[in-house]
Each structure stands twice: as C-alpha cells, then as structure tokens.
Amino acid sequence: MSIMNFNRSKILETKIDDFLDTISQGSIVFREGIKEYLDGRTADFENAIAGISKLENRADELRRDVEKQIYTYSLIPEIRGDVLGLLENMDNVINGEKKTLIQFSVEGPDIPAEFDRDYLALAEVCMNAAEALVSAVRAFFHDFNMVGDHLHKVYFFEKEADKISDRLKRSVFHSGLELSRKIHLRYFALHIENISDHAEDVADRLGISCIKRRF
Amino acid sequence: MIYFYLLSGVFLGWSLGANHTANVFGTAVASRMVRFRTAALVCSLFVILGAVFGGAGTAGTLESLGAVNAMAGAFMVTVAAGLSVSLMTRMKLPVSTSQAIVGSILGWNLFSRSATDFHALTRIVLSWGAAIVLTAVFAAVLYLAIRAGLKRSRVHLIRLDFYTRAGLIAVGAFGAYSLGANNIANVMGAFVPITPFRELRLFGPFTLTGVQLLFLLGGAAIALGVYTYSSKVIQTVGNDLLKLSPLAAFVVVLAESIVLFLFSSKGLETWLLGHGLPAIPLVPISSSQAVIGGIIGIGIVRRGREIRFKVLGDIALGWIVTPLLAGAITFFGLFVLQNVFSLEVYRRPASSESARVVRMSEAEMPRPSAFALPSRLKP
Numbered sequence: 001m002s003i004m005n006f007n008r009s010k011i012l013e014t015k016i017d018d019f020l021d022t023i024s025q026g027s028i029v030f031r032e033g034i035k036e037y038l039d040g041r042t043a044d045f046e047n048a049i050a051g052i053s054k055l056e057n058r059a060d061e062l063r064r065d066v067e068k069q070i071y072t073y074s075l076i077p078e079i080r081g082d083v084l085g086l087l088e089n090m091d092n093v094i095n096g097e098k099k100t101l102i103q104f105s106v107e108g109p110d111i112p113a114e115f116d117r118d119y120l121a122l123a124e125v126c127m128n129a130a131e132a133l134v135s136a137v138r139a140f141f142h143d144f145n146m147v148g149d150h151l152h153k154v155y156f157f158e159k160e161a162d163k164i165s166d167r168l169k170r171s172v173f174h175s176g177l178e179l180s181r182k183i184h185l186r187y188f189a190l191h192i193e194n195i196s197d198h199a200e201d202v203a204d205r206l207g208i209s210c211i212k213r214r215f
Numbered sequence: 216m217i218y219f220y221l222l223s224g225v226f227l228g229w230s231l232g233a234n235h236t237a238n239v240f241g242t243a244v245a246s247r248m249v250r251f252r253t254a255a256l257v258c259s260l261f262v263i264l265g266a267v268f269g270g271a272g273t274a275g276t277l278e279s280l281g282a283v284n285a286m287a288g289a290f291m292v293t294v295a296a297g298l299s300v301s302l303m304t305r306m307k308l309p310v311s312t313s314q315a316i317v318g319s320i321l322g323w324n325l326f327s328r329s330a331t332d333f334h335a336l337t338r339i340v341l342s343w344g345a346a347i348v349l350t351a352v353f354a355a356v357l358y359l360a361i362r363a364g365l366k367r368s369r370v371h372l373i374r375l376d377f378y379t380r381a382g383l384i385a386v387g388a389f390g391a392y393s394l395g396a397n398n399i400a401n402v403m404g405a406f407v408p409i410t411p412f413r414e415l416r417l418f419g420p421f422t423l424t425g426v427q428l429l430f431l432l433g434g435a436a437i438a439l440g441v442y443t444y445s446s447k448v449i450q451t452v453g454n455d456l457l458k459l460s461p462l463a464a465f466v467v468v469l470a471e472s473i474v475l476f477l478f479s480s481k482g483l484e485t486w487l488l489g490h491g492l493p494a495i496p497l498v499p500i501s502s503s504q505a506v507i508g509g510i511i512g513i514g515i516v517r518r519g520r521e522i523r524f525k526v527l528g529d530i531a532l533g534w535i536v537t538p539l540l541a542g543a544i545t546f547f548g549l550f551v552l553q554n555v556f557s558l559e560v561y562r563r564p565a566s567s568e569s570a571r572v573v574r575m576s577e578a579e580m581p582r583p584s585a586f587a588l589p590s591r592l593k594p
Contacts (some may be wrong), residue, residue, distance in 0.1 A: 141371055
C-alpha cells in the first residue's frame with residue numbers, strides 16, 4: 001500500500017471533477033446530436049458522433065485512472081466499492097448516449113416531422129436527468145448534504161422521460177405508418193429513454209452510498 | 216534473580232502492547248487507512264515516551280494504594296494481574312489490566328497485613344466510572360463539532376480521506392503517549408518502590424531516574440507486544456468489535472486519548488491545583504472501557520444507534536470480578552512463594568516511618584507471618 005500525499009490527492013480530485021465534466025458535456029452533445037439529426041444536418045450530426053466518441057473515450061480513461069489510484073493508495077476504504085460502482089455506472093450513461101447516436105447514424109430512422117418535437121423533448125429531458133445526476137455525484141464528493149437536492153431532480157426527469165416516451169409511442173402507433181416503421185420508431189424512443197433509466201439506476205446507488213457516508 | 220522477577224512486568228507489558236494497541240490504531244489499520252508498519256512504529260515510539268516521561272503520576276497512585284516492598288511480592292502481584300487478565304479473557308468477560316493490578320495490590324496488602332488506603336481505593340474506582348462517562352462526553356462533543364465543521368467546509372471526499380489518515384496517525388500518536396503514561400503503572404508500578412535501576416546520566420542535564428529506566432523497560436516490552444502480536448488483535452478488534460467509520464474512529468480515539476491523558480498528566484494536575492481548581496486524580500484507567508465510552512457517546516448523539524447497554528453491565532461486573540480474582544491469585548501465590556519457596560514477599564516496617572508499609576526483612580522478623588506455614592511443614 002503506497003502513501004497518498006497531499007498533491008496526489010489534489011490531482012485525483014481534479015480527475016474526478018474532469019470525469020464528471022466529461023459526462024455532463026456528453027449529455028449536451030447527445031442532445032445536440034439528436035437535434036442535428038431531426039433537422040437533417042447530417043455533417044453536424046456526424047460531428048456530434050465524433051465529439052461524443054471522444055468524450056466517451058476520455059471518460060473511460062479518467063475512470064480507469066481514478067479507479068487505479070483509489071486502489072493503489074487504498075483510498076476511502078469504507079465506501080471505495082460504492083464510489084467505483086458509481087463511476088462505472090456513470091460511464092454507462094455516456095456509453096448509452098454514444099450508442100444511441102451511432103444507431104441513429106447506422107439505421108437512419110425515417111422520423112416524420114410531426115414526431116420531431118417529442119423526440120427532441122425526450123432527448124432534452126434525458127439530458128436534464130444526466131445533468132442532475134452529475135450535480136448529485138459532484139455533491140457526493142464535495143458537499144454530500146446537498147445530494148438529495150439533486151437526486152429528486154433525476155427522479156423527476158426520469159418520470160418526465162417515461163411520460164414523453166409513452167406519449168410518443170402512442171402517437172406513433174396511432175399514426176397511419178407501416179407497422180415495421182412504427183416498430184422502428186418505437187425502438188429509437190426506447191433507446192433515448194434508456195439514458196434516463198441509466199441515470200435513475202445511478203441515482204439509486206448514490207442514495208444508498210449517501211447513507212453509508214453519513215458521519 | 217532481580218531481573219528474573221522483572222520478567223513478569225515485561226510479560227504484562229508485552230500483553231498490554233499486544234492487546235491495547237487496537238484501542239489506539241485498531242480501526243485505522245483494520246480499515247487500511249494506516250499501514251500496520253506505520254502504526255506500530257508510531258505506537259511504539261510514543262508509548263515509550265509516554266511511559267518514561269509521563270508515567271510517574273499513575274504509578275504514585277498505585278503506590279499510595281499499596282507499596283509492594285519486596286521483589287518476589289512485586290513479581291507475584293504482576294504475575295497475578297497477568298493471569299487474571301488471561302483467565303477473564305478466556306471466560307470472555309470484560310477485563311482491564313488496571314483493575315487486575317489494583318486487585319493484586321489489595322491481595323498483597325491483605326497478605327502482608329498492610330493497611331489499605333481506602334481513600335485512594337475510592338478515588339481509583341470512581342475514576343474508572345468517570346473515565347467512561349468523560350470519554351462519552353468528549354466523543355459526543357467532538358462528534359458534533361466535527362460534523363458541523365464538515366457541513367460548512369465542503370471538503371472533497373478524497374481530501375477528507377487524506378486529512379482523516381493524517382488525523383488518525385496524529386491521534387494515534389497522542390493515544391499511544393497517553394496509553395504509555397497512564398498504563399505503565401499497571402506494568403511496572405509494583406516494582407517502583409524497589410526499582411533495581413540507578414539514575415543514568417545521558418548527556419548535559421539529561422538524566423533518567425531509576426523509575427524512568429524501569430518504565431523504559433516496560434515501554435520497550437509494550438513496543439515488543441505491538442510488533443509481535445498486535446496485528447492479529449487489531450484485525451479482530453478493528454473488524455468485529457469496533458467496526459467504525461475512519462472518521463468516527465478518529466473521534467473515539469481522540470476522546471479516549473484526551474481522557475487517558477487527563478488521568479495521567481502531572482503537569483495538568485499541577486496547573487489545575489495552581490489555579491485553585493480541583494485536580495483530576497492520576498489513576499490508571501482501562502483504555503478498552505474508555506473506547507466503549509466513546510462509542511456510547513457517539514451512539515447517544517446519533518440517537519441510540521450503536522448503544523449496547525449490556526456492555527456497560529458487563530463492565531461493572533468486571534470491576535468486581537477482576538480485582539477479586541487478581542487479589543485471590545496474588546494471595547495464594549504469595550502464600551506459595553513464601554511458604555514453599557521461602558522467598559521474601561514483603562518486608563516488615565523497621566520503624567514508625569511508614570504506618571502502612573511493612574519494611575523489615577523477613578530474617579529480622581520477630582514472629583512469622585500470620586499466613587506462614589509452621590516451620591516443620593516447610594520444605
């Protein structure tokens with residue numbers, strides 16, 4: 001077991017903050033990417049995919065680095081497992097965003113203009129859920145008494161995402177489109193909605209970790 | 216032969232080092248916040264410093280309870296304390312070396328028909344209770360203060376971890392110093408009136424008195440216990456009995472260390488008396504029981520969590536059973552040493568210089584001890 005000195009601990013703090021910034025940026029890029037796709041700006045959409053891929057790689061690197069240091073220096077022993085689980089699950093959020101954008105790129109779903117608003121609203125609510133989650137995790141590290149103030153927002157946005165997704169799917173299936181297209185459109189609504197579900201899963205873990213961290 | 220007798224103190228010191236280090240560094244090491252090597256080094260160094268430079272106060276109190284004045288007697292007193300601690304531990308009853316040594320001295324008083332200073336005895340027993348209550352109060356206050364401080368400071372979790380590690384080492388050092396100062400009397404206190412060591416001049420004005428050299432030996436024995444056996448005890452105590460978060464452990468160890476220090480600091484006693492304040496008695500107390508007090512203190516603040524009132528009942532039972540057992544073993548052991556091995560276990564007073572302590576050697580005794588066998592039965 002090596003000894004963690006003050007400078008190293010400061011560097012590690014910065015890396016954790018960078019990781020959270022990367023997740024936050026990822027959700028913004030995701031929302032922008034969906035908007036570009038719906039607006040038909042293909043080049044910008046492909047740029048968004050490149051951007052989120054970079055961010056996802058960076059998040060992976062930072063997460064591995066943070067995990068390695070936490071293990072090497074046996075830091076925060078009593079909640080180490082929780083923190084590592086938290087970081088890995090946060091990573092799932094940006095992974096989900098990247099995969100969804102890539103699926104849009106690969107499958108190119110033909111979305112009728114009447115559904116644009118709901119798809120964009122769904123992406124926006126999912127972005128808000130991810131943002132609220134980043135704030136909650138940041139509070140967990142800096143000021144854990146504030147975690148609750150952000151967690152309730154995650155749950156709120158997740159419910160909103162469920163509502164919008166449900167509305168969108170009903171509209172799709174009540175339209176006169178072919179069944180195959182309806183299923184295809186539902187599939188993309190589900191993919192976007194999953195991002196808020198990932199955020200909710202992390203929020204649940206965070207709630208438990210907070211109980212353990214309570215002094 | 217004199218040095219052979221001292222081995223009983225060395226054994227008791229080893230046992231103290233092996234068992235009580237966990238009260239200072241248990242959670243820190245078991246939770247891997249502090250490396251065992253670091254803990255052992257800091258603990259050994261500071262326990263010796265505490266014993267040599269701060270151990271005189273509590274030793275004086277034990278001496279006032281009963282000044283054991285023969286080497287074989289001191290040997291038996293120490294061995295009996297060690298044996299009763301081992302027996303009580305085997306029976307899984309809460310035990311304290313401090314309570315065992317008091318029982319042993321009382322056993323010696325009874326055997327040598329020396330008067331017991333009941334004022335000193337009352338002070339000692341009250342201190343055992345007061346130590347638990349005081350540790351609980353200190354732990355509760357420290358806990359509330361640190362919790363409020365953390366709420367305001369918004370320290371990053373990683374930096375808090377760094378501060379907690381540094382804090383655990385610092386309070387561990389303080390705790391080890393206080394443990395050495397407070398508990399060295401249990402280890403070597405019985406030998407204080409008859410120390411075989413003479414003053415040692417080191418350099419310049421620095422000298423070590425005979426008693427300090429005796430305590431240095433005791434401190435070294437404690438350090439040996441720390442290095443050779445405490446690791447196992449730390450794993451048991453740190454993981455099972457004392458499962459606290461590192462920050463709560465910091466509070467408990469700090470509260471325990473303050474209380475051990477209060478009950479052993481001669482300087483503080485002088486300062487308090489100098490300012491017309493009541494002094495805290497210098498009494499060897501149980502570090503394990505102080506730790507339990509600290510946990511209870513935090514439990515009360517956290518509204519009942521972690522409070523185990525049954526433990527308090529067991530502790531009170533231990534206050535009666537441990538001294539009785541140690542006293543009985545001492546009495547029986549002294550009887551055997553005197554009548555079977557013909558060893559001098561106490562000296563009768565040569566004059567009226569001491570009303571309590573018997574100072575005359577057995578060879579000069581005008582009559583045999585009331586507890587001696589008739590001469591024809593002696594081997």
